Amino acid sequence: MQAAPSRDTRRLFFQNVLPAMLAFAFSGVYAIVDGLFIGQNVGDIGLAAINVAYPITAFIQAVGTGVGMGGAIWVSTAMGQKDTAAQRRYLGGALQLLLVCCAAVTALTSLLAVPLLQMFGASGSMLALAQQYIRVIALGASFQLLATGMVPLCRCFNSAGVAMGAMIAGFLTNTVLDWLFVSVYSWGMTGAAVATVLGQGVTVLPCLWHLARKKALKALAVRPQPGAVWLRLGHVGLSPFGLTMSPNIVIIIMNRAALHYGGSEAVACYAVVSYVACVVQLLLQGIGDGCQPLISRSSGAGDHHSVVSLRGMAYRFSCLVAVLGALAVFLLRRQLPALFGVSGGLAPQVASVLSVFCLGFLPMALLRVSTSYFYAVQQNRSAYLLIYSEPVLLALLAGLLLPGLLGLGLTGVWWSIPAEQLLLAALGLWLVYRRQVLSGQQ
Numbered sequence: 001m002q003a004a005p006s007r008d009t010r011r012l013f014f015q016n017v018l019p020a021m022l023a024f025a026f027s028g029v030y031a032i033v034d035g036l037f038i039g040q041n042v043g044d045i046g047l048a049a050i051n052v053a054y055p056i057t058a059f060i061q062a063v064g065t066g067v068g069m070g071g072a073i074w075v076s077t078a079m080g081q082k083d084t085a086a087q088r089r090y091l092g093g094a095l096q097l098l099l100v101c102c103a104a105v106t107a108l109t110s111l112l113a114v115p116l117l118q119m120f121g122a123s124g125s126m127l128a129l130a131q132q133y134i135r136v137i138a139l140g141a142s143f144q145l146l147a148t149g150m151v152p153l154c155r156c157f158n159s160a161g162v163a164m165g166a167m168i169a170g171f172l173t174n175t176v177l178d179w180l181f182v183s184v185y186s187w188g189m190t191g192a193a194v195a196t197v198l199g200q201g202v203t204v205l206p207c208l209w210h211l212a213r214k215k216a217l218k219a220l221a222v223r224p225q226p227g228a229v230w231l232r233l234g235h236v237g238l239s240p241f242g243l244t245m246s247p248n249i250v251i252i253i254m255n256r257a258a259l260h261y262g263g264s265e266a267v268a269c270y271a272v273v274s275y276v277a278c279v280v281q282l283l284l285q286g287i288g289d290g291c292q293p294l295i296s297r298s299s300g301a302g303d304h305h306s307v308v309s310l311r312g313m314a315y316r317f318s319c320l321v322a323v324l325g326a327l328a329v330f331l332l333r334r335q336l337p338a339l340f341g342v343s344g345g346l347a348p349q350v351a352s353v354l355s356v357f358c359l360g361f362l363p364m365a366l367l368r369v370s371t372s373y374f375y376a377v378q379q380n381r382s383a384y385l386l387i388y389s390e391p392v393l394l395a396l397l398a399g400l401l402l403p404g405l406l407g408l409g410l411t412g413v414w415w416s417i418p419a420e421q422l423l424l425a426a427l428g429l430w431l432v433y434r435r436q437v438l439s440g441q442q
Contacts, residue, residue: 156296
């Protein structure tokens with residue numbers, strides 16, 4: 001029987017997890033705040049446009065998260081092994097790779113934004129509005145990359161509070177500028193995008209200050225080793241990249257399915273639902289990623305008991321958060337549409353779909369912790385399987401099985417989300433059990 005976690009383990013867990021949860025929540029609220037102001041000032045078509053464009057924004061953030069988390073995992077593992085040279089090498093490699101990605105992603109998103117929007121299903125006035133938004137986001141990609149990449153690097157230096165403070169500062173900046181640019185100056189989609197980019201820029205500043213204070217920026221002087229360090233960072237970083245990007249591939253799949261079975265009104269409905277679900281989803285991801293430095297450090301030190309204790313605490317706490325989140329969303333399902341300026345005819349549909357999505361929060365909690373655990377201990381194949389199966393399974397459920405073969409139509413599209421989360425949560429728990437049996441320890 002597994003022993004209860006010690007008081008020190010519980011203290012460290014919550015010291016890392018609670019700030020990480022808030023940091024993740026604020027990172028997701030950037031898009032939600034844009035949606036609030038766009039919905040109230042541009043209308044349903046603006047909501048649909050920003051939702052169609054969001055996967056491009058998410059790709060930028062996913063690249064930064066992948067590099068930053070990849071670096072954080074290797075740095076934390078080196079800390080556990082007390083290998084100062086490796087710690088410096090991986091930190092330097094992560095910072096250098098972030099700078100390279102800034103240039104590459106800015107060029108890529110600027111060139112491919114319009115074809116991608118068309119591929120995602122945008123056309124007519126929706127395409128025009130989405131272009132206005134994403135043009136600015138692409139030009140400011142460096143701010144988003146550095147913000148999402150530096151936050152996990154700060155956390156691995158026992159500075160979860162700094163990471164949280166940086167995200168809060170960025171969020172407050174974004175909110176004030178959204179009000180100013182969208183509501184006061186009526187800049188519409190362009191104003192919302194400028195507010196988002198500047199908010200992310202503010203997030204970068206405390207992270208830079210903290211890493212400089214820790215003398216961590218000296219690691220930039222480490223000679224680049226793309227054949228070794230960068231490849232290792234990429235190998236581990238594919239998991240957090242996918243975990244960040246996968247929900248947005250889900251948005252693409254759901255947008256196309258909703259458009260096919262319910263038209264632009266269904267896309268606007270899903271935009272609001274995805275914003276609300278995003279908050280709960282990011283809180284759950286914050287639990288998994290918040291305990292990642294602790295699990296990686298314990299794994300690197302060979303402390304298997306602490307790894308198991310931390311994993312168990314993450315499962316229990318994430319389930320509690322998921323249940324509370326589901327209750328809150330269900331009780332407020334009729335009030336939430338009004339926050340986004342949803343038209344009266346669409347509000348009942350949004351409330352109904354929110355009720356369906358609530359059923360997926362608990363399995364989502366189990367899935368997020370399982371995935372974060374696997375990449376924290378560098379069991380990358382299991383992490384890849386859970387992460388990259390999500391869009392494939394959803395495409396089958398939402399695009400073919402439930403609405404088409406079973407004849408459920410748009411209702412089947414909505415039910416595909418909790419069904420997919422339940423199946424993947426079961427797979428994740430089985431993989432954890434299998435690893436525990438095979439290793440006899442973890």
